[in-house]
Amino acid sequence: MATKLVYLVTGSNRTNGIGYSLVSKLAERPNAVVFAGARDPNVQSLRDLAAKHSNVYPIKFLVNDRANNDAAIADIKKIAGQLDVVVANAGIATLESYVPVAKAPIEFYQEHLEVNMLGTIVLFQAAQELLLASPTRAPIFAYISTGVASLTKFMGPDVSIYGASKVAGNFIIKALDAENPSLIAMAISPGWCATDMGNDGAKRRGSTGREEAPMKVEDVVEGVLNRIDGATKEKSSGRFWNFKPTSGNPWDCEQEEYPW
Template sequence: MKKVLIIGASRGIGLEFARQLCASGSLVFATSRDQEGLDRLKALGAKALQLDVAKPKSTEHFLSALKAERFDCVLHVAGVLGPRSDATSALTFAQFDEVMHTNVGCVVQMLPALAKHLTPVHGKWISISSVMASISLTQDSAAWVYKISKAALNMAIHSASKEHKELLLVAMSPGWVQTDMGTSAAPLSAKKSVSNMLKTIGSLDHSDTGKFLNHDGLELGW
């Protein structure tokens, strides 16, 4: 991929995407909420842009700063886990809103505008979802609001694929990955998860649009 935008690249999976894409010679635009993240991205050779996806003013400012840039791919990575609690304890609207705004509101706000910054026909939008979004694979309600938000994200991507037929939109699970969110108990390194995802993204074609895929390319059940 020649030119890529990564949304949410200050650390974890997003930062690893930036590292691998910069190393392979892609022109990388990548976002962070804070200066430390922006500095890490600049050190990799990426063009670093400030963005808090949960703040509409920040989104507005970010979109106008993009001017006429065109990308081959948008990697939407930013996400929060929120409370780990299950359906036996009530959540406040504030807790619900933070997770929903970050994990789904971001797409609802930005995809229509960013679609115009993607190369027609070959442009790809990849939202990092989670196997925890899968209704058919669900065993429990742990991290209840996170599950709800990622299932909503999957619907956002699947339904948007019906409108943006000129693009290729996919929701992708990275697996359980060693990051601040995934913890050191996770079996997959960020390096391996991201290299698998880049391989899968590279092999996508239009028959894949609207799908929910695992990092290794296997299709996941909704």
């Protein structure tokens, strides 16, 4: 019998989102126990998913709320007794934030940093004791980043608010890798994915001629899980992975990894 693996996926509220789709895919694995972190764990979609799969547990998760994060991890410990993989997927990129630096309200930067960077720190601090005690001896902390966070492959103007917050989140991943000898800490770009966030970006950046983002959620989820499954400290940690190489468009990345 396969060894039990316990996952926490944050940002699982939206049915067309990466988090919910990751939970749905992991739920099909007989050895997986999956905690779906969501602002409202009682939404019908998560209730239906938990009713269909006995290994799925919706759990209240509020980004950058230490007391809530502590309580969520305590519930995971009580129910499952361990935590092996954390997918830090919760994040924001508001439609109003696509503005040049000269016109960007400072509170927009603050809001995005609080969720996309500080929220990641709070999550790790709350989860670290249970996560680092994983019986696998190779716990994973995967941060869902973005190609916009690559300073080398600059994606263009008007995305400094979202991009800067994700650059900061990426730095935290590098720090976690360096500070924790057993932890597999990695950033993963999901590409330009057709979630609400990705589609908002397509509408805002009308120069692309697109009404929605080009990457299908199911393809992105498969790619993200391919990066997580079988990850090791030596080959996977402290790196900024592309969910899969793509080509043909200015926003694509043809490499397995994004340049920092």
